[in-house]
Amino acid sequence: MQQAEIGLIGLGVMGSNLALNIAEHGYRIAVWNRTAEKTRSFAATAGALSDRIVPCETLEDLVAAIRPPRPIILMVQAGAAVDEQIAALRPLLSADDIVIDAGNANFRDTMRRFAELEGSSLTFIGMGVSGGEEGARHGPSIMVGGTQASWLRVRDVLTAISARYRDEPCVAWLGRNGAGHFVKTIHNGIEYADMQMIAEIYGILRDGARLDTAAMARLFEQWNGGRLESYLIEITAKVLAAADPETGRPMVDVIVDSAGQKGTGRWSVIEAQMMGVPATAIEAAVAARGLSALKDERAAAESLYGTPTTGFERAIVREAVADLELALLAGKIAAYAQGFAVMEAASKEFDWGLPMATIARIWRAGCIIRSQFLDTIAEAFEGAPPGNLMAAPRFVDLMTEAVPALRRTVARAALAGIPVPALSAALAYFDAYRTGRGTANLVQAQRDFFGAHGFERIDRPGAHHGPWGA
Numbered sequence: 487m488q489q490a491e492i493g494l495i496g497l498g499v500m501g502s503n504l505a506l507n508i509a510e511h512g513y514r515i516a517v518w519n520r521t522a523e524k525t526r527s528f529a530a531t532a533g534a535l536s537d538r539i540v541p542c543e544t545l546e547d548l549v550a551a552i553r554p555p556r557p558i559i560l561m562v563q564a565g566a567a568v569d570e571q572i573a574a575l576r577p578l579l580s581a582d583d584i585v586i587d588a589g590n591a592n593f594r595d596t597m598r599r600f601a602e603l604e605g606s607s608l609t610f611i612g613m614g615v616s617g618g619e620e621g622a623r624h625g626p627s628i629m630v631g632g633t634q635a636s637w638l639r640v641r642d643v644l645t646a647i648s649a650r651y652r653d654e655p656c657v658a659w660l661g662r663n664g665a666g667h668f669v670k671t672i673h674n675g676i677e678y679a680d681m682q683m684i685a686e687i688y689g690i691l692r693d694g695a696r697l698d699t700a701a702m703a704r705l706f707e708q709w710n711g712g713r714l715e716s717y718l719i720e721i722t723a724k725v726l727a728a729a730d731p732e733t734g735r736p737m738v739d740v741i742v743d744s745a746g747q748k749g750t751g752r753w754s755v756i757e758a759q760m761m762g763v764p765a766t767a768i769e770a771a772v773a774a775r776g777l778s779a780l781k782d783e784r785a786a787a788e789s790l791y792g793t794p795t796t797g798f799e800r801a802i803v804r805e806a807v808a809d810l811e812l813a814l815l816a817g818k819i820a821a822y823a824q825g826f827a828v829m830e831a832a833s834k835e836f837d838w839g840l841p842m843a844t845i846a847r848i849w850r851a852g853c854i855i856r857s858q859f860l861d862t863i864a865e866a867f868e869g870a871p872p873g874n875l876m877a878a879p880r881f882v883d884l885m886t887e888a889v890p891a892l893r894r895t896v897a898r899a900a901l902a903g904i905p906v907p908a909l910s911a912a913l914a915y916f917d918a919y920r921t922g923r924g925t926a927n928l929v930q931a932q933r934d935f936f937g938a939h940g941f942e943r944i945d946r947p948g949a950h951h952g953p954w955g956a
C-alpha cells in the first residue's frame with residue numbers, strides 16, 4: 487500500500503479538522519488516536535477524503551504507515567500528554583523524523599523538549615495554530631518554531647493547508663525552538679484583550695446606553711464595515727443577533743457572565759512581567775476573566791454596595807455611542823502595541839530575531855484576531871527599526887484621532903460605575919507612554935529614603951542619595 491506522507495496523533499476537534507484539511511490538499515495522512523474507536527469513526531466519516539486517510543490502530547502501525555523521514559503532528563492536550571506522547575513515539579522513530587507539536591504549548595515546555603531531543607537524530611517543531619475548528623479545517627494561521635532546515639522540510643504541506651490573505655499564505659517560520667509557541671501565546675494574550683474590550687463596549691451599550699441586543703448587533707455589524715473590521719467584531723454582531731431557541735430571548739442574555747481560560751492568556755502576562763514589559767491592557771483582560779469567575783462573590787458584593795450603574799443621561803447617549811468605535815480602535819492599538827512590545831523583548835531575550843512584519847502578516851487571515859488592521863501593523867513594521875507600534879507614524883495619526891473618544895468613553899464609564907478595565911488600562915498606558923516627565927522621581931526618592939537604593943540626578947551622572955538622614 488502507498489505510504490502516507492505525514493502522520494497525525496490526536497483526533498479531537500482540532501486534530502481531526504487539521505487531518506481533513508491536510509487530506510483535502512492532496513496529502514496522504516496516517517492518523518492515530520488513543521481510543522481506537524475515535525480513529526475508526528473519524529475515517530468512516532471522512533467521506534470523499536477517506537481514500538487519503540490511513541487509520542491506524544496502534545502507534546507502531548502509525549509509524550509504519552508513514553514514509554520516512556516522517557513528519558508527525560501531535561494535536562494532543564498541552565502539558566503532560568505531549569511529553570507522554572513523545573516518550574511513547576521515540577523508540578519507534580528513526581533518524582530525521584520530525585515531531586511537530588501543534589497544540590497550545592507553553593513555550594517553556596517547548597524549549598525544554600527541544601533541549602531533551604538535542605543530540606538525538608529526531609527533530610522537533612513547536613507550532614502555534616490559530617483559527618479554532620473552522621480554521622483548522624479550512625485554513626489556520628500557522629506559527630512555526632524550530633530549525634530552518636526542519637521548517638523547509640514541512641513548508642509545502644503547511645503552506646498548502648494555511649489560510650490565505652489575498653493569496654499570501656498565513657504561515658511562517660518565526661525562529662528557533664520556542665519561537666512559534668511564544669508568538670501563539672502572545673496572539674492569545676492579544677485575543678483576550680481584543681475580546682475583553684469588545685465586551686466592555688457591549689457593557690457600555692447595555693448598561694449605560696441601554697440599547698437592546700438587536701440595536702447592538704446592528705452597531706457591531708456597521709463597525710465591521712469600517713476600521714474595526716475583524717473576525718471578532720463580525721462574530722460579536724452575529725452573537726448579539728442570535729436568539730435562544732429554547733426561550734426566544736437574546737442568546738447572550740441566557741449565558742452566564744463567567745468566562746473560563748485555558749492558560750495562554752495568563753502565560754502571555756507572566757512572560758511580559760518576567761521581562762519587565764508593561765502589557766497592562768492584556769493583564770486587565772486576563773484579570774477580568776478571573777473577576778468574571780467570582781460570580782457568587784460579585785452577586786454578594788452587589789447587595790452590599792448596590793448598583794451604581796444608572797445608565798447614561800438621555801442627553802449623552804447619542805454622543806456616548808458615537809464615541810465607541812474610535813474608543814475601541816484606540817484601545818485595540820494600545821493592546822497590540824503591548825503584545826508586539828512583549829514579542830520584541832522576547833526576541834532579544836531568547837535570540838529569536840522574530841520578524842514583526844511577518845507575524846502581523848500571518849495574522850491577517852485564519853486566526854482569531856484576523857483583521858484588516860493587521861495589514862496596517864505589517865506596513866508599520868515593514869523595514870522599520872523595532873520600536874513601539876504607537877510611535878510608528880501611521881499609528882501616531884490614528885491614536886491622535888482616536889484617543890479623545892477613548893478618554894471620554896472611559897470617563898463616562900467610570901462616572902456611571904461601568905467596569906472597563908482593559909479600556910482604562912489601555913488609556914493609562916497611552917497616557918504614561920506619551921508623558922515625558924512622569925512621577926517615578928518620587929518613587930526613586932522613596933526607595934532611597936527607606937532602603938538607600940540611590941538615584942540618578944537630572945543634572946549630573948552617578949548614583950546619589952538624598953538628604954533624608956539629616
Ligand code: 6PG
Nearest residue numbers: 616617618674747748749750854
Ligand atoms: C486560537 C485560539 C485557541 C484558544 C481558544 C480558547 O487561536 O484558535 O486562541 O487556540 O484555545 O481561544 O482559549 P481560552 O480558553 O484560554 O479562552
